[in-house]
Amino acid sequence: MGKNKLKKRKICVVTGSRADYGHLQNLMRQCVLDSAIDLQIIATGSHLSKEQGQTYRQVEKDGFSITAKVNIAKFDDSPVGVAKRIGLACHGFADVFSRLKPDIVVVLGDRYEILAATIAAYVANCLVAHLHGGESSQGALDEGFRHAITKMSHIHFAATKEYRQRIIQLGEQPNYVFNFGAPGLDILPQIQYLSRAELSKMLNFDLSGQVAMMTYHPVTLEKSSPKRQLREILKAIDQSHLKVLFTAANMDSQGQVINQMLSDFCKKYPQRYKFVNNLGQQKYMSCLKSFDLMIGNSSSGIIEAPSFALPVINIGDRQKGRIRAGNIIDVNCDCAAIKKGIGLAFSERFRKSLKGMKNPYSGVTDGRASWLIKEQIKKACLDETVLKKEFFDIRF
Numbered sequence: 001m002g003k004n005k006l007k008k009r010k011i012c013v014v015t016g017s018r019a020d021y022g023h024l025q026n027l028m029r030q031c032v033l034d035s036a037i038d039l040q041i042i043a044t045g046s047h048l049s050k051e052q053g054q055t056y057r058q059v060e061k062d063g064f065s066i067t068a069k070v071n072i073a074k075f076d077d078s079p080v081g082v083a084k085r086i087g088l089a090c091h092g093f094a095d096v097f098s099r100l101k102p103d104i105v106v107v108l109g110d111r112y113e114i115l116a117a118t119i120a121a122y123v124a125n126c127l128v129a130h131l132h133g134g135e136s137s138q139g140a141l142d143e144g145f146r147h148a149i150t151k152m153s154h155i156h157f158a159a160t161k162e163y164r165q166r167i168i169q170l171g172e173q174p175n176y177v178f179n180f181g182a183p184g185l186d187i188l189p190q191i192q193y194l195s196r197a198e199l200s201k202m203l204n205f206d207l208s209g210q211v212a213m214m215t216y217h218p219v220t221l222e223k224s225s226p227k228r229q230l231r232e233i234l235k236a237i238d239q240s241h242l243k244v245l246f247t248a249a250n251m252d253s254q255g256q257v258i259n260q261m262l263s264d265f266c267k268k269y270p271q272r273y274k275f276v277n278n279l280g281q282q283k284y285m286s287c288l289k290s291f292d293l294m295i296g297n298s299s300s301g302i303i304e305a306p307s308f309a310l311p312v313i314n315i316g317d318r319q320k321g322r323i324r325a326g327n328i329i330d331v332n333c334d335c336a337a338i339k340k341g342i343g344l345a346f347s348e349r350f351r352k353s354l355k356g357m358k359n360p361y362s363g364v365t366d367g368r369a370s371w372l373i374k375e376q377i378k379k380a381c382l383d384e385t386v387l388k389k390e391f392f393d394i395r396f
Helices: 018-033 056-061 079-100 112-123 142-151 161-169 196-203 226-239 255-268 281-290 299-303 335-345 348-353 369-379
Strands: 009-015 037-044 068-070 104-108 127-131 155-158 177-179 211-215 243-247 273-276 293-296 312-315 328-331
Touching: 009 018, 009 079, 009 369, 018 037, 018 056, 018 104, 018 127, 018 281, 018 369, 037 056, 037 079, 037 112, 068 079, 079 112, 104 112, 112 127, 112 142, 127 142, 127 369, 155 161, 155 369, 161 177, 177 369, 196 281, 211 226, 226 255, 226 293, 226 335, 243 255, 255 273, 293 299, 293 335, 299 312, 312 335, 328 335, 335 348
Parallel strands: 009 037, 009 104, 037 068, 104 127, 127 155, 155 177, 211 243, 211 293, 243 273, 293 312, 312 328
Antiparallel strands: none
8 A cells, every 4th residue: 555645734825905915925835835735715805806906816817726705895895884894704704614624724914804714714613823913003993903813813923023022912822923024025035126117118107206106095993084184195295296106095994985086186187196906016016116205004114115215104093003114204194294204205314314224024034934934834733722722921
């Protein structure tokens, strides 16, 4: 008789948007290359949205096979609609996990669709591995979602030592909390970056002069109107005489309102402004590398932009609480403050201060964060000793 083949470990990666896919892509690639792993991929959230560019197609274009899709676009993006989406997602993920029977479910971040996937996996007694826990974004509902996901997860991969400490503070066992840095940064040296001239041609948009990228997501824990906030931002941009490439807001409540306003604004001034739903990883990272400035409230300004020493005008409280590098200029959401921040970002003194700056999310793993995460997931114990979590008490 021949030797018995070792059973492959079924690793199920959940991706809900272009943003988390950028962080998960290299980890997924590492799983594909490992003969001991059977990779399952579930696409959900904005990946399946026509308005967001159906970015699941990019996942397939990159050579991955999507195992299942959980569509939650049935409801609108109002607070009631988002709550209903969470319920719809729980229903969909429960069916998918029942069919796929994964050994480990890998989730990243703090989105409501990721919360739903985690709830379904937790109830199904799947071991959950959570990336980018322990972080803080005090201006968004994501803050509560993220910590809830942490408490339903069994193995954790923080992006900084401070975030690792916070996960332990939440009662997670230190032996199951790792810090290898942000896995999304692993791929930066591998990208074939496009020049500004190439970007200009591909986007059909003149990128000469001072150029900024702008991404603004809803601040879901604030009652003030996103229309009022966006008017202040657009007024500041207009008065600063920049050329700006706008990317779409996410599927949070009021995201559609923001996207419509941005689209209408760009149509009025097509020589100076352009709105795109989705750039894809190569074009997006190329913009970070070659543009002069980033404006908005995206976590990308906090995590990826420091690797390019790109100045970032971070508006409002959506990212309040996250660890920052020296490239971040925090401003309130009013025209005067934003204009002042833009002026500082273009000052010679500020730009000189960014030379040699270290990205706090790069870790100490020399671009091997994804490989190290894969190795820990591959060898993680699957028995009841891990599933029956013991709260880790800190003595004060």
